[in-house]
Amino acid sequence: MRDVIKLFVEEDLKAIEAIKVINKAGAYIALVVDKEKKLLGTITDGDIRRGLLKGYTTESNIKKFMNINFKAIYEEEFKKNNIKGIFDEGINHIPLLDKFGRVRDILKREEILGHQKKSIKTAVIMAGGKGTRLMPHTSKCPKPMVKIQGKPMLEIILNKCINSGFSCFYFSVNYLKEQIIDYFQDGSKWGVKINYLIEGKALGTAGALKLVPKVSKDPFLVLNGDVITDLDLNSLINFHQEYDAAITVAAKYEENRVPYGVIYTSGSDLIKIVEKPLQKFLVSAGVYVINPKIIKFINSDEHFDMPNLINEAKENNFKVLTFPVYEYWQDVGKPETLKIVSKEMESN
DSSP states (O other): OOOOGGGEEETTSBHHHHHHHHHHHSSSEEEEEOTTOBEEEEEEHHHHHHHHHTTOOTTSBGGGTOBSSOOOEEHHHHHHSOGGGGOOTTOOEEEEEOTTSBEEEEEEHHHHHSOOOOOOOEEEEEOOOOOGGGTTTTSSSOGGGOEETTEEHHHHHHHHHHHTTOOEEEEEEOTTHHHHHHHHTTSGGGTSEEEEEEOSSOOHHHHGGGGSOOOOSSOEEEEETTEEEOOOHHHHHHHHHHTTOSEEEEEEEEEEEOSSEEEEEETTEEEEEEESOEEEEEEEEEEEEEOGGGGGGSOTTSOOOHHHHHHHHHHTTOOEEEEEEOSOEEEOOSHHHHHHHHHHHHHO
16 A cells, blocks of 8 residues: 555645645645545546636645546455456546545556556757847847757756656757757757757748658657647646547736726627736647648748648647646746746746
C-alpha cells in the first residue's frame, strides 16, 4: 500500500489546492475526501483544464472540477476479480476503497497492465524569426539566442523539454542561423540529438514543419522559440493522446480592461452600457502537439502560419483541441517582456 494521504484534498478548498497536490505528488490525480476521509470525487489534471474552459478559475471551489462519477473498486472485489478488466479506455487511476468508502490505495494502469502509453520523444522548436519587436536586442542576435539570466532562451526551452523526457529535436532556423547552429551543434553537449530545418526564406510559424523528415507516425511537440513557461508538457501530451486529437493547442487566458464605457445595442436601441468592462479571452500559447498526418496541408516552400494549419485541419474534419495553461507563461517578444521574465527568473 502506498501513502495515499498526500493525494487528499478536502471539499471546501479552492481548485488551486488540488493543483498543488496533483503537481507535488506526481500522480496526476487528487482525491477529494470528507472529514471522515471517505472519497467524494477525483480530480485529474484534465479535469482542471476542462473546468477552466467552462469559465471556472483556480480560485473556484474544488467541487466545480471534481468527477463524482469516478470508477472505484472495493477491496473485497479486488481480491475476487481479474483487475485488468476494470481499466476502461482513458482511465489511468482507480481508487481502491475499504468497506467504509475510504481510500486504501491507488491502482495505476501501467502497474496493472504492465505497459504505458507511447511517449513522445520528438520536439520541433521554431527558432527562425527575426524578432523585430525585440529590437535592439536582435539587431545582431537571433531572437532565441537573446539571453535571460546569462543563458539563451532557446537553451532554457531545450532544457525544459529534456527534463520532460524529449531526446530528439529539430530547430527551424533562418535569421542569423549560424549563431544557433554553432552554439548547439548536434546536441551532444546536452545528451540529445539536434537536427536543423534550414529555411531558405521565412516560412512562418508552421511552414518549417514541412521540412521535418517523415521518419515516424508518432505525434511531436512544437514550441515557439520565444516562449518561457512552466507548462507541464507531459500533461499536454497525455491530453492529446487520451482524446486522440490531430492537433492540440495550448492556450492561455488573457484579460483586457476596456478603458471606456462599452455600449451594447439592438439596432439603434441601447440595451445597456458597461463601464470599463474586463474582457477575458484565450490566446495561443505557442505550444502544440501535432500528428504528422496534418503536415500534408502545409504548402511546400511557402509562408504558412500555425492558424492556417489549424484552420485547414478543422475544415477537413480533423479533431483540434484546446489545452488551457494555468502555469506560468510569458511570450518574450518585446523588450518589456524580456525585462519581466529576467526579473522573475532572478527572483526564483
